[in-house]
Amino acid sequence: MTFADAYQAFLEYHLARRSGERLRRLREGHGHAEKAFLELVWWPAFRTFRGLHPEYEVFDYDGRRRFLDFAYLDDHVKLALEIDGYGPHVTELSRWQFANQLRRQNQLVLDGWAVLRFSYDDVQEHPRMCQQVLQVFMGRRRWGERQEGLSFRERAILTMALHLGRPLTPGDVCRHLEIERHLSYRLLGQLRRKGYLEPVRGRQRIRAYRLAPWVP
Incomplete structure (x- = not known):
C-alpha cells in the first residue's frame, strides 16, 4: 500500500x-x-x-x-x-x-x-x-531489559517486524535500514540465534522471518 x-x-x-x-x-x-x-x-x-x-x-x-x-x-x-x-x-x-x-x-x-x-x-x-528517535524509543519501551545485547539495528528490525503485519524479508530490512543485502542476512541470522525471530521457509530455503512466539 x-x-x-x-x-x-x-x-x-x-x-x-x-x-x-x-x-x-x-x-x-x-x-x-x-x-x-x-x-x-x-x-x-x-x-x-x-x-x-x-x-x-x-x-x-x-x-x-x-x-x-x-x-x-x-x-x-x-x-x-x-x-x-x-x-x-x-x-x-x-x-x-x-x-x-x-x-x-x-x-x-x-x-x-x-x-x-x-x-x-x-x-x-x-x-x-526523527525516524531513528522513534524506533529507539519503541524498541526500549517494548523490549525493556531484554534489549541488553541488542544493537540499534537489531532493535529497529524487531520494531519493524512488530508493525509490519506479515513475515519480514531481507529486502524489507535492506530498504528500512538502507544497508546491503548481505548485512541484512547477517542481522536476521543474529536475531534468529538470539531467539527473537524464527524462519518462515519457502520450498527450499528460508525466505522470511516472523517474531518468535514469546515476543509480546
Missing part, C-alpha cells in the same frame, strides 16, 4: 469515529506539518498507522481539554507526539503561556505519558534522524 492510500484510509477511519469538538479539531487542526510528519517520518519508520491517533483529546491539570498532535497507544506504550513549528506563536509567547506549556507537558508525564517533540524543520530536513 502506498502512503497516499494508507493516509486517506487513516483519516477516513478517524473522521468517521469523531463528533462535536473532536471532529472539528481533526478537520481544522490536522494540517501540513502533521501530514509531513506522517509521510516523512512515521510511515517510512513503521509502514502502518495502527495504534496512532491524530488530534487526540486529553485533559489538563485544571480539567481543560487539549489535543495532542498524535497519540500512539498500545499495551506497552502511551506516547504523546507533538510537531512544533517555529513561528509567531512561539516567538511571541508571553511568560504565562510559556510556563503553561511546560506545566501541560509535566502533567502528561505525571499521567503516565511519554512525550516526544519534533521541530517541523527536523521533520523536513532530518527525517531519518
Whole structure:
C-alpha cells in the first residue's frame, strides 16, 4: 500500500469515529506539518498507522481539554507526539503561556505519558534522524531489559517486524535500514540465534522471518 492510500484510509477511519469538538479539531487542526510528519517520518519508520491517533483529546491539570498532535497507544506504550513549528506563536509567547506549556507537558508525564517533540524543520530536513528517535524509543519501551545485547539495528528490525503485519524479508530490512543485502542476512541470522525471530521457509530455503512466539 502506498502512503497516499494508507493516509486517506487513516483519516477516513478517524473522521468517521469523531463528533462535536473532536471532529472539528481533526478537520481544522490536522494540517501540513502533521501530514509531513506522517509521510516523512512515521510511515517510512513503521509502514502502518495502527495504534496512532491524530488530534487526540486529553485533559489538563485544571480539567481543560487539549489535543495532542498524535497519540500512539498500545499495551506497552502511551506516547504523546507533538510537531512544533517555529513561528509567531512561539516567538511571541508571553511568560504565562510559556510556563503553561511546560506545566501541560509535566502533567502528561505525571499521567503516565511519554512525550516526544519534533521541530517541523527536523521533520523536513532530518527525517531519518526523527525516524531513528522513534524506533529507539519503541524498541526500549517494548523490549525493556531484554534489549541488553541488542544493537540499534537489531532493535529497529524487531520494531519493524512488530508493525509490519506479515513475515519480514531481507529486502524489507535492506530498504528500512538502507544497508546491503548481505548485512541484512547477517542481522536476521543474529536475531534468529538470539531467539527473537524464527524462519518462515519457502520450498527450499528460508525466505522470511516472523517474531518468535514469546515476543509480546
